[in-house]
Amino acid sequence: MPFQSKFVAEPKTAAIIGCLFSGGGPRGGVEKGPVHIVEAGLERQLTALGWKVVFNGYHKFEDMKAEGGPPIGNLNNPRLVSRVNESVAKTVGSHESQGYLPITLGGDHSLAMGSISGTLSVHPDACVFYIDAHADINTPETSGSGNMHGMPLSFVLGLGDKIPEFAWIKSILKAGRLVYIGLRDLDTTEKQILHDNKIKAFSMHEVDKYGIGKVVEMALDHVNPNRDLPIHISFDIDALDPSVAPATVFPVRGGLSFREGRYICEAISDTRLLVALDVMEVNPTVGDEAGVRQTVAVACSLVRSALGETLAKL
Template sequence: MTHTNKFITSKDISIVGAPFSGGQPQGGVEHGPLRLVEFGLNKQLEELGYKVDYEANHDLESLKPAHDPVFQNLKNPKFVSAVTKKLAGQIEERAKQNKFVLTLGGDHSVALATVSGIFAAYPDACLIWVDAHADINTPEATESGNIHGCPLSFLTGLSTSHPDFAWVKPVLKTGRLAYIGLRDVDDEEKKILKDNNIKALSMHHVDKWGIGKCVDICLDHINPNRDLPIHLSFDVDALDPSVAPSTGTPVRGGLSFREGHYICESLAETGLLVAVDIMEVNPALESEESVFSTVQVGCSLARCCFGESLL
């Protein structure tokens, strides 16, 4: 069952590979996109009636500078900036060609590219961020220095002082951002979320209200008339490690298999979804069996975003 999309008239999906691990310390996450494609994701989406093109972007490593010291607490700032700037241009171009953009990560620093690119094409879009982590640390506040924990601070304009990310425009208003599945949030981030009145639903809220009501609450806040484009950025670590074990920063007590899929299904049903990121699948972590189940769930989440449903 496919739903009429209110913004995209074509049946074209542009899969953008973002095989990049520079936003965090663990190698392997750069192999996530290829594993999802090798598992047959393109064919699965074609079977749902879409025309799919895939850009692997295997050459991102060539953008790595010879010298990239820690600056303003951030690790690999020049590398992360160069890669995300390149991908942002590509994603913007595909979105403006009236294609649905599905970005496969890579670590979540790649959201600097996806949100920049999609919001350049759809300036009034809103963002649903499904993640165990809020990823809204400022360079001053980050304890780890890993940029995958910081993209939303740049995209919302809360961070503006880092010269390597001067190209990132504050395209995302805090009133257009909502979170589902949070369970590992730094103190400084908690303050940012409260001070900016950002709709942030943790696993406590999912337990209290159920996933259906949580999705409705987020949409009521960021898209009250259900007339704005929706960008979904889904970090597989939002899922419980029993569901998606092969990810860099797993935290117990996450979304169940069905809760994760419900989010994708219900957003597909709105007919407003224009872009999806599936992030942080890391085939180098855990056993081959764990990798298989994580890749399988990544593909399955993507299919739900394109209208695959239980009945």
Template sequence: MTQDNKFLPDKKVSIIGVPFNGGQPHTGVEEGPLRLVEFGLANQLEEMGWQVDYEANEHISDMRPEDDPVVMKLKQPKYVSSVTQTVAKQIHDRAKEKKFVLTLGGDHSVALATVSGVFSQYPDACLIWVDAHADVNTPGTTDSGNIHGCPLSFLLGIAGDHPNFNWVKPVLKANRLVYIGLRDIDDAEKKIIHELGITAYTMHHVDKWGIGQVVDMALDRVNPNRDLPIHLSFDVDALDPSVAPSTGTPVRGGLTFREGHYICEALAETGLLVAADIMEVNPALENDNAVFQTIQVGCSLARCCLGESLL
């Protein structure tokens, strides 16, 4: 049974849609937030007893500049920066109102906004990053230049000076970040993870110990006294493509349906979860059945974050 939330006295949730694709090359991921809401997510949360408000941010594409050259290897830096800086303020304001912040992406560069916004309200929070990828490349190490693979380097303060991202503050400490589900990690990212001492549980660890023990160990590392706010950032590509096929960078061998949901359920049970991101749902990829399946999973993950349980 989910505990009362220590940080959120009232059952109020703000769903923030971020229909944004600027951090990676695939179109379609900007459709994810609206499709999740059209599937009935807001109504589902209301039926669970939550007071829901929804901000669609449908005009984000209007922020795309006419000229957005590559700067320090990063693609579309002006667009990514302007959108994430705007949304970060929005998220901070909702967190300050003691609302659970449920952000629907969009690509994972949106984490520049979610983590900045949440940690500006909860500076001692910890971040659980559930993803096939580490997303901690710097402008100096990225091969692709896609910013959805770089947000954590900026948030950790290791990206160096980039003229478009001076607004991003190093709000995240390495001992407050833990990965679950990694299985596609660049060599440069492995080096960063080891050098900073970031706790990371790959799919090897999930296989070895089981998801229950992995979640417990993750919390022991970043929230040992179970008294700090928790922010979950969940990229659906952490799930095996057989579970969530409609995503831009699928990697075989991921979390099962139950393992993904267990993470959300267990974090909700702590009574400490204050924010969750559901990222990288791309309805333009795969066939209609695969899209429906991925959207259905995205909604059920969100419901689990807000207290839905099997019994």
């Protein structure tokens, strides 16, 4: 069945937002992810699925200077992360307000702060499927590392102390509109945050126990019981097992299979409610060339499955 969404205008148009950014993580390399994904032929692959594709070059954020200023807690690069994400939020929001489907390619996962904020600026009732090995929900107060790719959700949920630098984040995601799939490596502080805020999470334990089909259905029942709210998918490539997607900085054993990852995208695509997709943390500087090529191909495949390529109803 070709892709359809209540929220995407005809002719269906995908906007590729390639964010060459690694300032939210501990080391570089991940800023090269989008170039590899685009050069693998993503535009052509989406065109073959019947999409118009808008790609206005990469976002390099070179004009963003954010040096100096007093430290903000233990945060690394807080001003740069804030400005980059404010810009990403505007870009994502402007595409969605035109009826386009933005595909935000990272880069490190701090970019979800911007992409999800952009979606909420246009669709305040949107829900978020966060597909990740990690919870990315530390607050500046609970983070041990200060790396902001481990915190985007605490910002979009409005948790933790308010930081003036991030006052541009105005649309707040309700905890009941967030659901995780694929978790398997959480800090104790993050488990507490999930518990305190009653956030629904389907870890790999639930994927094993129920199977991916049932898990996606239960996740939809939780965040989108009437199947009428817009859906934003934020997919960290490290949700997949390292044997499937090795080129990422924080691989964790026991992850989603290739088919499980694709199934999540296919099933959400089937709801006709998709408004935005992120694919994050592909790092072409990790591992050997074959592993990078495989990870990039898998990333493209996830995008295609969210945009209508499916094994259902052949």
